[in-house]
Amino acid sequence: MSxxxxxxxxxxxxxxxxxxxxxxxxxxxxxxxxxxxxxxxxALQGTLSSADRFEAFRACIAHPLVKLALLAVLWxxxxxxxxxIRFLLMDxxxxxxxPKARASAYAVLxxxxxxxxxxxxxxx
Amino acid sequence: xxIKRPVIGAHYGLKDWLVQRLTAVxxxxxxxxxxxxxxxxxxxxxxxxxxxxxxSWVRVLTQVTVLALLWHAWVGVRDxxxxxxxxxxxxxAAHTLTILWLVASLVYSVKVVWGA
Numbered sequence: 139m140s141x142x143x144x145x146x147x148x149x150x151x152x153x154x155x156x157x158x159x160x161x162x163x164x165x166x167x168x169x170x171x172x173x174x175x176x177x178x179x180x181a182l183q184g185t186l187s188s189a190d191r192f193e194a195f196r197a198c199i200a201h202p203l204v205k206l207a208l209l210a211v212l213w214x215x216x217x218x219x220x221x222x223i224r225f226l227l228m229d230x231x232x233x234x235x236x237p238k239a240r241a242s243a244y245a246v247l248x249x250x251x252x253x254x255x256x257x258x259x260x261x262x
Numbered sequence: 263x264x265i266k267r268p269v270i271g272a273h274y275g276l277k278d279w280l281v282q283r284l285t286a287v288x289x290x291x292x293x294x295x296x297x298x299x300x301x302x303x304x305x306x307x308x309x310x311x312x313x314x315x316x317x318s319w320v321r322v323l324t325q326v327t328v329l330a331l332l333w334h335a336w337v338g339v340r341d342x343x344x345x346x347x348x349x350x351x352x353x354x355a356a357h358t359l360t361i362l363w364l365v366a367s368l369v370y371s372v373k374v375v376w377g378a
């Protein structure tokens with residue numbers, strides 16, 4: 139391939155199609171979840187600790203900022219899981235046609251946001 | 263002929279790709295199990311949750327899932343470094359810090375899952 143092939147990498151001008159947005163959010167949410175691993179383990183420890191330490195843990199996660207962080211991790215998990223299921227299905231050649239891929243990308247974005255709001259609303 | 267390879271490549275195989283998908287399936291199965299428990303116990307009371315994690319098999323499955331998570335995270339995060347960091351030294355540093363983060367998480371997870 140010629141080294142002088144035309145390139146158009148003006149990222150601010152490229153309008154990303156929906157499946158591309160789902161894909162990059164899958165990566166971003168994965169990175170966030172990676173950073174959150176020890177904190178998720180800390181939360182598991184909190185739920186498993188003795189009654190008095192459990193109350194202290196409850197007080198810790200009752201802080202609005204902590205709740206917001208938990209909401210972000212919840213969205214990251216839901217998006218990563220939904221998009222991951224979509225990619226697994228595509229790996230076995232399910233829904234690879236463009237209209238279906240677009241529809242499933244829409245579904246992944248929507249379902250993860252709605253589930254975040256519903257779960258967040260129920261547990262806030 | 264000597265093939266010049268970067269010291270921190272993906273080992274040029276299908277293995278990591280497959281591991282990422284298999285560990286994803288393990289985690290999905292675990293999450294489905296937890297959701298079924300939460301729905302069956304109507305939100306999961308403190309007592310029911312403690313009771314569940316008193317079972318050794320639950321702890322074993324949890325520890326196995328954490329291992330799957332850490333291995334999965336390693337493949338994914340290494341892909342990110344490989345895509346965005348071009349400098350070999352920086353990439354090696356990023357890989358090393360990632361491994362330290364994951365190994366520390368593994369040690370901590372043993373304490374959380376098997377601790378009193």
